[in-house]
Amino acid sequence: MILENKSKAKELKDDFWKSKKITVTTGKITDETQENSTESMGPTLKPSVTDLREWDMKLLERYTPFYAPFCDMCCLCTYGKCDLTGGKKGACGIDIEAQQARFVLLACCIGSAAHSGHARHLLEYLIEQKGEDFPIDMGTNIDIEAPIMRVVMGKRPKTLGDLKDALDYLEEQMVHLLSACHTGQEGKSIDFESKALHAGLMDNLGKEIGDLAQIAALNMPKGGDAPLVELGMGTIDKEKPVVLCIGHNVAPGAGIVDYLEDQELEDDVEVCGICCAALDITRYNPGAKVVGPISKQLKFIRSGVADVVVVDEQCVRTDVLEEARKNKACVIATTDKICLGLPDLTDEDADKIVKQLVNDEIEGALILDPDKVGEVATRVALKISKDREALKKLPDLQEIQEMAKECNQCGWCVRVCPNNHPMMEAVTSAAEGDFSKFQELYENDVCYTCGRCEQECEVDLPLISMLTKVSEHYTKDEKFNVRAGRGPVQDVEIRKVGAPIVLGDIPGVIAFVGCTNYPEGGEDVAKMAEEFLERNYIVVTSGCGAMSIGEYRDQEGNTLYERYRGDFDAKGLVNVGSCVSNAHIPGACIKIANIFAKKPLEGNFEEIADYILNRVGACGVAWGAYSQKAAAIATGINRWGIPVVVGPHGTKYRRLFLGRTDQPEKWKINDLRAGEVIDGEPAPEHLLYAAENREEATVVIAKLCIRPNDTSKGRQIKLNHYLDLHKKYFGTLPDDVVKFVRTEKDIPITYKKEVLKLLEEVGWEPKALPQEPSLMKFREEKASDKGDSK
């Protein structure tokens, strides 16, 4: 191992909580030193790009990056393009491995920047509204309000203003990381990966800042129970004027809701949302409605139901203006991220903007003031919805049948579909009056209306419109629900579940997060969630995943939210909220290390991550991950020692982190209490894994919840689920169960005989359970190291 040499405490000059940065900003001098004395600080406060490199190398040595180049060439500078096949290096000297890693870093930087940019603007807006001194109070059940910040910054933020320092730090790190993507900078893939992991950590931090700010300032749920809110295109009352919000920033949506309240128009206008903005608006006001995940975007716009489309940031179709104009809907852009070439009317009089929009004098408007957005969007919707009524009507099915007859069966719609869905079949069936195939594509967003088939169609069939309109006829009752995002996991909950999780009695915490680039539709996610809920796991969710889960009903017609409670406990289905709320997932794991195991947080990243990796049976699932944000989120989660499973499209991110079970030396761990190096098991086996289908994923997820620290009882429980599921989906017991049995006590009763037989076949020998499994150095080593460097 080439990286054993650095473990010094950060020098004092970097310790910004000390005298240097005490500001008189708000008239008071905050003295943080009392509460966070330097003595209690761990070695990596405000870690620089290289400070956690040693930890990263430990992870990367075991979970070697696996690259699947998405392109053989590099086109990043004018020396190129360079052909990197056959081991050839580019003109700058880079090889294909480092190039893939560079692209991963770039994606993580972009993703992380999306969250942080969002957090920065949100924070600025909320400070403007509430003041710098507005307290961050998560209620009596939460003391550790910002676990990630505590670890990374060594700080507890008491006011909105306190969050700024963390953003400053984060932005500085981001520029360094992005810089490394420049031609002629980093040259080794593992160092790109270490930087990607840092970008992921920054992503996690940025999200925490963003969600904390909005929870505190907008009084969103603070981890308590949250109400069910309406979900689905069928919940929108088409008779009313409809304002649709798309994106991630709650501010414009909140502006609309506030305006409606002020004007007492709540009952006259429908406010609904797509993507995380929807979830966050309902956290602000549960009366708003969630149309659905990102996959609903084009469908809903094409349906013509929305009179005004308000876009803020992230995951908004870039052709939203063109699409909205097709059915005379008005578009209001509200952030610097998405300006769409529209005139900036932020300082214009609202009357005038409304007039210009209503009279089609302008294509749309850029309004950077959320309150003004609220007023303009509402007033425009009220004015134009009557005239747009015809556009919301359903066309004749006959008409669609006629169109479908023009298909020449070239098959290209199927070939260009990311999932090769049978669009041609749907069209040709429709030509014969059978619309069921269209409906099959429609349900559960099997077709997520990316529009590629339509773009390709040689005879220019408006396939998405056809899909949408057909399905409106058949899908009468698209009414579902989702539990409003409840925000963080409370300390009290952790106190209750910390031990069962660490010991293995609760078999695992599984988080279904992220986007909807599903190979076969959202039902797969819901079914996985159901499977694990039934099996006593804690299931966490957020973002589009949370919505997909809400779109699924069991045979009794109930959604999972109706069937399972929302608390963080066995059989709990916990919707933390939007994308930024994902921060609470590593947050909960961090809290376990602190509350249950008393690990100090401040500046103590490595010890916390090591604890999580070896003891907290958590697993992230981003089944439809598509975005750079998802890349950053997963990579950040990985750095905390939490494995993540992605769907088959995830291979297009170009990199996974895979373990090798055939190499026992990679699984050696230090038993810190025993002071011995021991043979560990491959637990967790992979850090970032792509599964080919739901069946495989389900089994893998169960396996990835196993941890070296499991007690025999816990291991029994975990193995029992793993064996069950393997039997269910593969028909047999898994060969590799033998790797996870340390003593006979680990064997689940139900499978005792079979497993014993397997053990015998491989000449298994029992071994002792580790007392304190870890990748960290033994305590004496560390001490002497420190002596060395002085």
Next chain:
Amino acid sequence: MILENKSKAKELKDDFWKSKKITVTTGKITDETQENSTESMGPTLKPSVTDLREWDMKLLERYTPFYAPFCDMCCLCTYGKCDLTGGKKGACGIDIEAQQARFVLLACCIGSAAHSGHARHLLEYLIEQKGEDFPIDMGTNIDIEAPIMRVVMGKRPKTLGDLKDALDYLEEQMVHLLSACHTGQEGKSIDFESKALHAGLMDNLGKEIGDLAQIAALNMPKGGDAPLVELGMGTIDKEKPVVLCIGHNVAPGAGIVDYLEDQELEDDVEVCGICCAALDITRYNPGAKVVGPISKQLKFIRSGVADVVVVDEQCVRTDVLEEARKNKACVIATTDKICLGLPDLTDEDADKIVKQLVNDEIEGALILDPDKVGEVATRVALKISKDREALKKLPDLQEIQEMAKECNQCGWCVRVCPNNHPMMEAVTSAAEGDFSKFQELYENDVCYTCGRCEQECEVDLPLISMLTKVSEHYTKDEKFNVRAGRGPVQDVEIRKVGAPIVLGDIPGVIAFVGCTNYPEGGEDVAKMAEEFLERNYIVVTSGCGAMSIGEYRDQEGNTLYERYRGDFDAKGLVNVGSCVSNAHIPGACIKIANIFAKKPLEGNFEEIADYILNRVGACGVAWGAYSQKAAAIATGINRWGIPVVVGPHGTKYRRLFLGRTDQPEKWKINDLRAGEVIDGEPAPEHLLYAAENREEATVVIAKLCIRPNDTSKGRQIKLNHYLDLHKKYFGTLPDDVVKFVRTEKDIPITYKKEVLKLLEEVGWEPKALPQEPSLMKFREEKASDKGDSK
């Protein structure tokens, strides 16, 4: 024009020079308000991403983005790849135009981040060395020490510590800009471009901060005359131990120079550099030697002359470790940007590191402390250079001839060469004992040793080694010089040349900057510089361009630096320094607007840029631009209204800004004094232009120095050069001269008859000269606008 609505002054909350940010950091409360009172502030202090959008749209309307897609697909998210040909949109809705613009923004963000990351680390290091209070004193000849910061931040930095706020601001902007590259954010190409222009401005600002910090703290030349320093591989004494620095950050190089001085080893060790680090080390200590530009990298490493290779950041071959190990040179990495998988020995004892390196116990070392780098690099070089002597020797030419005979003439080396240089011919001639073709490739870096041919060669010929070794035999005297980087243009100089430049008596300021991705070698740049120097232009240069110019000798054997003085005046050849010193080029233009025209700077971006666009005949030339930094630099320069010419490879950046001379309505300008809209001429005709060869470029550059504000005398002078050069390279007068003649007085005497004839042919009519040509609104309009928005 859809964007006429926003011109409000920034609200006070954004005015961070006021009370909010007054810090007690260093014990004293700095009161900036006296000096920079809010009254004198322009409308765009600390501009946000959208604040200068209106100006951008003015530029983009006239200089429409021209896209040359480098790839038909997008591969940025897991929905993809998406095929964007034939007007098809990707799964996120983006079209090919927006996708190209997004890629440009991404490149500009990466480039800008490279400069800012560099500036941040440098500043941290210098503050650690000299303290936050270390004064920024540019000497008596410079009052406007930081023109870009003045405009953007409304601030004059007095100490190193003062520079931090600007970096904080910049980093925040960068995160917002990068965020916009995320899938599903910005959707219109012009808005991506506006953001790219903002990224360019951040780049310019970051560079200014970096260079200012190092000039002040390391006492580099402050715009006065600077000595000539040695340049060229032939200047390195191979008998001595050789330490080679590659990159851009002066800190490790300074560490080495300091150590040598401390130990009185200056005469025993050769310190030399490649790329900008070389230039900056000589600004710190003119005794160091410059090997040459980036194109020398692989050649010099292959030559075996360097015992220790110290890499810092940017433009370093990513395979430097592998290449250096081939001839047993040691590599020391020194920044987080380039870690190369090496062990971090920053906290290790120097003795131990030296031992490990000398004994090959480690592959190389990462040392993040510049002083320790100084010691380790020197001591290692002293220890290993004797043993490496054999490696520095030249092989037999016979041997090379034998190798060359193995060539099977497949021709692929030529096809994969970025410039299709005749490598095969060189090899086949060498096989017959004629090495002259190799030498032709070698001289002036015609072959810039990117190594692609070697990577491709089917019979694995070590082509670069062959090239290097052959040429060492023949190129006896590779000794040149370059004037050490002199840093900023002094206010006193501006006072002298401001009027002649604005009026046109000095025909132009031409800046040859940047990298060496030249189509035909560095001589082309030197020849262009020579041509304009002879013609009385001010020629500015920096970075690798400055080195390429130094590698050229005229028939008398003199370099241009020997023939021309270094002051910023007609016939001056001004090497401002390294890449970060490029900030002084827009800086000089800004100063003209302020010192000569009394335009206030603070928060007054648009007026300053408008002034430069219409009055300051400056033109940037990045003939070999290859990097993302170059993209950011050029785009930043463009936002100030300064046109840039790139070489043919520049088309691979995917976007240019081209004007249309056939559309007179695009050239209308406001004569602010006359209060009239008048027909302007296409001056400057393009904002970002790619020329196919030197001949075309030379003519275009001359034309791009024309400005609406030229007096008739000035216009005569400028046209005279334009016509001369056109005649020289195209054989005739240019047709479009008629566009630039406003009155007969504009016609150069020498060409009077011919031009009059041309004028007659097109039915030319004289028109009045504008008094105050501008793209800004008339003053009354502005006033009433302000009234409106209240």
Next chain:
Amino acid sequence: MNERVIPWQPTVIAGPKQALLVTPETAEMMIVKAKRPLMVVGPLINDSPAQVLASKITEKWNIPIVSTGDAFKSLTEAGVPSKSYGLVEIVNLLKDPDWKGVSGEGNHDLVLFIGVIYYMGSQGLSTLKHFAPHVKTLTLCKFFHSNADASFPNMKDEEWLKYLEKLAKID
């Protein structure tokens, strides 16, 4: 351009290196020449005639099968023995020249792919193309796989099954 050799999902086109188009005859030659071939069977052909044909091909030359996704179950039910791996796991192992192979006799020199999700297969083939020069890849799907070393062309079901039959036939 020949419609049959445009990657089936056209944008998986990755660069200058493209698969060789093969017929059943050339495929057979490749298999015969191989010392330690391996067949990877994905879940896309679960319970289909193609799966039967694939297993016949493996029987003919005594090629071990790796099943991916949940193909294991369907194969087992059809009485065809296989070892189950995740697609990315098996690819990860294949790229290590020192891996012992599914039979413990050393890594494989030829890997046949069939029934793997197209785009995920394409990514796995890309890994092998770049990082496993010691492994040749041959795809037997009805899709042209440009990232393989050799691939069947794009075909309709009927022609494809004929291709597979030809390859499976014992003559």
Next chain:
Amino acid sequence: MNERVIPWQPTVIAGPKQALLVTPETAEMMIVKAKRPLMVVGPLINDSPAQVLASKITEKWNIPIVSTGDAFKSLTEAGVPSKSYGLVEIVNLLKDPDWKGVSGEGNHDLVLFIGVIYYMGSQGLSTLKHFAPHVKTLTLCKFFHSNADASFPNMKDEEWLKYLEKLAKID
């Protein structure tokens, strides 16, 4: 793959859309069919036999010439009239359907390219491929230009000059 239709600089390969390979005969058909063809001559063939042949081709069909780089001088000296534009300038004009064309009679429907720096030409052709559906492009260099609509294959000088001669011949 056919060596003749791999882009000459192999990495200019840009995506699924590739140029049609043409012979002098097909090229002739394209020219004959065009209403307002244009020839763009770059500096790479300054003072060469190819330049002479290019000018003969323009004479044969009365095609106006745009010269790029400094090709104007060499053409003028050879007595061949041309209009001088920067390569990016002429491409920029061509992509505007409303541009009046070099003769003021309307934009061109076919543009022949010869003698332009390969990679820069490739970029210009990419612009036209994406943004000028109203213009067909045909390259007459000895290099296969995948971004054109139609292109000669990669050839050695001798064969190339024969191609050009065939096209220039008045029969």
